[in-house]
Each structure stands twice: as structure tokens, then as C-alpha cells.
Amino acid sequence: MAELKARAIAEIEKYTDECKKISEEIWNNPELDFNEHKAHTLLTNFLEGKGFHVERSYLGIQTAFRATFGDESTGPNVCVICEYDALPEIGHACGHNLIAEAGIAAALGIKATLEVYGAPKGLLTIMGTPAEEGGGGKIKLIEKGAFEKIDVAMMVHPSPANIVKSKTLSVMRLEVIFHGKAAHAAAFPWEGVNALDAAVMTYNSISMLRQQMKPTWRVHGIITNGGTKPNIIPELTKMEYYLRALTKGEVKELYDKVMACYEAAAKATGCTFEVTETTPFYEDVNANPTLSNLYESNAGNLGIVFAKTDVPRGSTDMGNVSYVVPSIHPMYKIGDGTQTNHTREFTAITNTPEAHQNTLTAAKAISMTVVDVLTNPAVLEQIKKEFASGIRI
Numbered sequence: 001m002a003e004l005k006a007r008a009i010a011e012i013e014k015y016t017d018e019c020k021k022i023s024e025e026i027w028n029n030p031e032l033d034f035n036e037h038k039a040h041t042l043l044t045n046f047l048e049g050k051g052f053h054v055e056r057s058y059l060g061i062q063t064a065f066r067a068t069f070g071d072e073s074t075g076p077n078v079c080v081i082c083e084y085d086a087l088p089e090i091g092h093a094c095g096h097n098l099i100a101e102a103g104i105a106a107a108l109g110i111k112a113t114l115e116v117y118g119a120p121k122g123l124l125t126i127m128g129t130p131a132e133e134g135g136g137g138k139i140k141l142i143e144k145g146a147f148e149k150i151d152v153a154m155m156v157h158p159s160p161a162n163i164v165k166s167k168t169l170s171v172m173r174l175e176v177i178f179h180g181k182a183a184h185a186a187a188f189p190w191e192g193v194n195a196l197d198a199a200v201m202t203y204n205s206i207s208m209l210r211q212q213m214k215p216t217w218r219v220h221g222i223i224t225n226g227g228t229k230p231n232i233i234p235e236l237t238k239m240e241y242y243l244r245a246l247t248k249g250e251v252k253e254l255y256d257k258v259m260a261c262y263e264a265a266a267k268a269t270g271c272t273f274e275v276t277e278t279t280p281f282y283e284d285v286n287a288n289p290t291l292s293n294l295y296e297s298n299a300g301n302l303g304i305v306f307a308k309t310d311v312p313r314g315s316t317d318m319g320n321v322s323y324v325v326p327s328i329h330p331m332y333k334i335g336d337g338t339q340t341n342h343t344r345e346f347t348a349i350t351n352t353p354e355a356h357q358n359t360l361t362a363a364k365a366i367s368m369t370v371v372d373v374l375t376n377p378a379v380l381e382q383i384k385k386e387f388a389s390g391i392r393i
């Protein structure tokens with residue numbers, strides 16, 4: 001087993017420059033939700049060139065792909081996930097160019113172990129998942145059956161710290177529209193129904209509600225339409241809110257409280273309102289304990305020291321995957337710990353030599369973990385047992 005792990009590591013090191021180049025190109029060409037055409041082409045061409053069987057626009061999702069190597073009739077089907085979408089205006093501020101880099105590097109490392117004569121076999125699936133930042137690409141892939149034959153799924157994510165047992169949050173994204181009545185704001189204000197007042201009251205009510213929320217709950221929103229002109233009483237306003245908590249059940253609890261704020265604001269101002277869910281619900285990550293422990297030990301052997309923290313870190317559609325197949329989503333550190341995801345400062349550090357190096361270390365740890373799964377049937381059995389009985393980290 002140690003030999004196979006060493007082989008995976010050596011292979012990743014051999015392709016350091018090529019993997020880095022792909023990552024740099026994705027970083028230089030940030031693309032948004034479901035429009036990651038350049039990244040899709042780069043990654044699929046790369047994997048095809050390295051001997052993978054590539055399916056572009058997988059299951060009809062234009063910028064999704066699947067690349068496979070091996071044979072599932074001979075062993076487990078192990079999936080490594082790539083993301084590659086960026087954020088509006090601030091580019092690769094979540095470092096998904098690095099997630100793609102880790103995915104292709106791990107792909108090469110694992111493929112090398114599958115090629116060793118007499119080694120345990122199986123199928124390696126590299127899943128290219130678009131639109132993590134709001135579009136729920138993985139949810140679409142789940143709905144289309146992409147994860148049906150997969151035994152375990154893994155990915156890594158850059159962050160300000162190394163965290164293997166991190167908590168993530170379920171998230172519901174809502175748009176609320178208040179409908180009022182336009183009127184001349186100076187001549188006949190009493191004829192109007194002010195939809196901006198409803199939005200402001202909502203904002204303030206939710207800000208007060210925050211005092212009574214659990215420390216792990218998050219509600220954050222913006223006004224996306226606040227009216228058209230100061231001399232017209234706003235007849236329509238729009239707000240977007242994200243509601244997050246540790247579990248789906250808690251998000252529902254929070255939803256009822258937020259709905260009460262919308263209703264109260266509408267009632268007080270005389271507006272009507274409508275609420276829609278803008279994107280699919282992201283589940284919290286149901287991380288598998290055995291896979292997490294294996295990753296922790298393999299990364300530890302590569303010199304990674306993990307931070308102990310209970311602070312929840314955002315949300316991801318990998319959460320949905322983790323309820324379909326046993327999964328992990330460890331965070332690995334880039335930068336000095338002061339740069340945080342979704343900032344311009346983070347964008348600046350997602351294309352540095354240090355970030356590429358740490359990404360490849362994470363890819364090595366993933367490859368080593370896959371070797372553990374492929375070479376020891378008892379490990380996979382334990383992972384599946386935990387998953388079936390709902391045991392999580």
C-alpha cells in the first residue's frame with residue numbers, strides 16, 4: 001500500500017507544471033455559473049490527453065463532464081470532484097481553479113496506482129461539477145443520476161485553515177418581492193403604498209431577529225431593487241436573503257421566523273408580497289468519519305497540521321452529494337490565514353506558487369485516501385456501514 005501511495009505522489013509531482021498551467025488559465029478566465037466553457041474545454045482536453053474516457057457536457061449539462069479510468073466491474077467506483085466556477089466581479093475568490101487543479105492532479109495520481117499490475121482495481125470517476133456558487137450544478141447531476149453507481153466521493157477546498165472535520169451549513173436562498181402602489185411622493189403621498197418601507201422594515205426586523213438566533217444560524221440579505229426615483233413612492237421592491245443553519249430542519253425553523261418578518265412588514269405597510277426560492281437547497285456536508293480519518297492521517301503524513309474548530313464555514317452543493325454517497329470535503333490552507341474566501345484578497349492568493357503547492361499536497365492526500373479505499377475492502381465496508389446508519393463526524 002505504501003508503494004502505491006508513493007507512486008501516486010511521484011506521479012502528481014511529475015505533472016506539477018501541467019496542472020498548475022491549467023489552474024492559472026482558469027484563474028485568468030473567470031467564468032460564472034453554468035458558463036464555464038473555457039474551463040470545461042481545458043479540463044476535458046487535458047484528461048482525454050492523459051488517457052481518460054471523457055464525456056463532455058455530461059448528462060446534457062453543458063459545462064459538466066465525467067472522465068473515467070478503470071473498470072467498475074473489478075472494484076469500487078471512487079469519485080473525485082472538480083469545481084471551476086468563479087464569482088461575479090471578484091473572479092476566483094473561492095479558489096475553484098485550485099479545486100480543478102487538485103482534481104486533475106489526484107486523477108493522475110490515482111490512475112498511476114490503478115495501472116500497477118496486480119494492484120486492486122476499480123473505477124476512478126472524475127466529475128466536473130459546474131455552478132457551485134449558487135447554481136447547484138451537483139444537485140442537477142444528482143437528479144440526473146450521475147452519482148448512482150458511485151461508492152465514495154471526495155473533493156478538497158482552499159480556505160484560510162486546514163480543517164478536515166469542518167461544519168458547513170444548509171442554505172435556502174429566497175427572493176421576496178413587495179408590491180405597493182406608485183404615487184407622487186410630494187403631491188399625493190397618501191395615495192401611495194410604499195414597497196420600500198416594507199423592504200426596510202423587513203431588513204430591520206431580521207436584524208433584530210438575529211439577537212435571538214442560534215450562534216450557528218446565519219441570515220443575510222440585500223435590497224436588489226429599492227425603487228426607481230425619489231419622487232415616486234416605490235411600487236415594487238426586491239430583496240434577496242440567504243438562510244443558513246446546521247441542518248435542513250433548522251433552516252425550516254429559521255424560514256418560519258423570516259417569513260413572519262416579511263408578513264409583518266407587508267401588513268404594516270399595506271403591501272402584498274411573494275417569496276420564491278432562487279436556487280436549489282444546499283444541504284450541510286454529512287462528512288463520513290472513516291474517510292475523514294483516513295484523509296487526516298494521510299495529509300498528516302505529508303506534514304499537514306489541522307486546526308480544531310467548530311465554526312461553520314459557508315455552504316456547498318457537495319452537501320447534497322454527501323447525503324447520496326459517503327463523502328468528504330476537507331479544507332486546506334492557502335495564504336497566511338488572514339485572507340478569507342469571497343474577498344479580493346483571496347482572489348490574489350488563489351494563483352500563487354504557495355497555493356499551487358498546497359493544492360497538490362491536498363491532491364496527494366486524496367490519492368492516498370483513494371488507495372486506502374481501493375486496497376482494503378473492510379474500509380469501504382465500514383464507510384458504507386456508517387453512511388447507512390447515519391453516523392457522521
Ligand SMILES: [Zn+2]
Pocket residue numbers: 094133341342
Ligand atoms: Zn464560494
Ligand SMILES: [Zn+2]
Pocket residue numbers: 094095096132157
Ligand atoms: Zn467554494
